[in-house]
Amino acid sequence: MNTAVILAAGKGTRMNMGINKLYLNIKGRPLLARTLDVFFACSSIHEIVLVIGEDEEELCREKIICNMEHNKPLKLVIGGKxxxxxxxxxxxSADKGSELILIHDGARPFVTQAMIEESIKEAKLHKAVAVGMPVKDTIKQVDGNGFILNTPDRSGLWIAQTPQTFTLDTIVQAYELSYREKAAATDDAMLVERMGLRVRMIKGSYDNIKITTPEDMALAEEILESGRVGNV
Structure with missing residues (x-):
């Protein structure tokens, strides 16, 4: 059994729209609904846990859940601080019988079933998998005053995306350790890395963007219009 944990509890303040960006429409369909469509359509996902803001349950049910066909269990869970x-x-909140947990940003609607399937396949072999893409630009590390400290070799640098997929035991242990040691991380793979486990990186897509700003919304419409993704 594989459970997808979809994160939709962020406030999205950089969008400056007065509403959680995940409920904004992209070409007539809410961003979050587009993300969920892919996971509902994937036969290798058996349960979906949707993590939402504490004051957004009614909004989520009205704009998203009531307008979707549910072909697998869907749990609504309130997010944290x-x-x-x-x-x-x-x-x-995932089913205790889950073998794998796939953690995905609700703001990445252009995830594909192929990414999900490949993540599951690799996680069964390696226990921890992250989707990403090689960096295309030269990266500079700078100090607090804006001066360049060094230029890392970009041949080994990747942009981290989601889904990130782990065996249930692995990700639970990683989170329990992070709370004990009060360790912060910007993604889930970092917490697994801290345990000394290797995380397998597989290719996602440059279209698998996280929608954060109004400019990203415009780019999302371009991606849909291009036909490069299948969840139009």
Whole structure:
């Protein structure tokens, strides 16, 4: 059994729209609904845990859930103060019989079934998998005053995306350790890395963007119009 934990509890303040960006429409369909469509359509996902803001349950049911066909269990879970808290709430709500947990940003609607399937396949072999893409630009590390410290070799640098997929035991242990040691991380793979486990990186897509700003919304419409993704 494989459970997808979809994160939708962020406030999206950089969008400046007065509403959680996940409920905004992209070409007539809410961003979050587009993300969920892919996971509902994937036969290798058996349960979906949707983590939402504490004051958004009614909004979510009205704009998203009531307008979707549910062909597998869907649980609504209230998020926490920080992203890590929201993820952990989602993990704890997953079916105890789950073999794998796929953690995905609700703001990445252009995930594909192929990415999900490949993540599951690799996680069964390696226990921990992250989707990403090689960096295309030269990266500079700078100090607090804006001066360049060094230029890392970009041949080994990747942009981290989601889904990130782990065996249930692995991700639970990683989160329990992070809480004991009060360790913060910007993604879930970092917490697994801290345990000394290797995380397998597989290719996602440059279209698998996280929608954060109004400019990203415009780019999302372009991606849909291009026909490069199948969840139009």
């Amino acid at each position: 920080e992203r890590q808290d929201s993820v952990y709430n989602g993990i704890k």
